[in-house]
Amino acid sequence: MTTAQWLLNIGLLIFILATNLGTRPVTRRRLAMPLLLAAVAGVLLLAxxxxxxNDVALDFIGGGAGVALGILAGVLxxxxxRADGAVTSTAGLPYALLWLLVIGGRIAFAESxxxxxxxxxxxxxxxxxITGADAWTAAFVIMALSMVAARAVTTVIRCRVLPLSADSGAPVPVPAPTHGY
Structure with a gap:
């Protein structure tokens, strides 16, 4: 791996953990940002x-693994x-360990x-x-992007089935925020 690839992977891990660990408000911006970043990265990295x-099959395997890992990240x-109606997410050690294992696994594969x-x-x-290193790289990029997207979609779905209030049992859609970003 090049220094740039190392920095990209470490930067990605730091960004994911810094923006998700602990209890944080769930906003449209917070849900949309990873999807936007994944779309931009896909355009830039998958040209x-x-x-x-069997390169395409490898890509589908990478995408499927990414979706499964993203759903797991969303569940974690x-x-x-909250009582005031705001929606929050909480990510802790299991969430951090999952991302560390996934990104660390990609680095370990590339180095080995x-x-x-x-x-x-x-x-x-x-x-x-499988035609070579470019095919493996594409599959891992697809895995990473689909993991990010699946985690965001899982979070949206979990928010949409929350009760309207902390005391209610009826699932309702998440209301639009009333304050700006």
Whole structure:
């Protein structure tokens, strides 16, 4: 991995943890920002996705893993409505550990692909018609972006089924905020 890739991964981990750990208000901006960032990153990082052999299948596997991990991240970040009607989310150690394992796993794979596991990954890629490093990179980018998107969507769904008030049992949509961002 290049220094830029290391910085990007570490920066992503710091951003995710800094913006989600603890109890935080759930706002439209907070839900939309990761989706917007994922869309921009997708446009920038996935301009030339390899499509030969089983590269597309690898991308779908990466996307499916990302969705599953994103749903898990959303479940590890419970939401609740306060007595004043505001919605909050709380993320703690399990949430942080999940992101650390996912981003750390991507870094470990990239580093081992250029080191001790290079021959095994090369042989696996050849026997499964995966065209090379660009295909693996695309699959991991798709996994990361789909994880971010699935976590945001999971949070939206969990907010929408919250009762209108802390005392009510009836699920209602989350009202639009009355104050600016």
């Amino acid at each position: 030339n996705v390899p499509t030969r052999g 970040m419970p939401v609740r409505r 692909a250029n080191g001790w596991a290079a021959a095994g990954i090369r042989d696996f890629s050849i026997s499964n018609a």
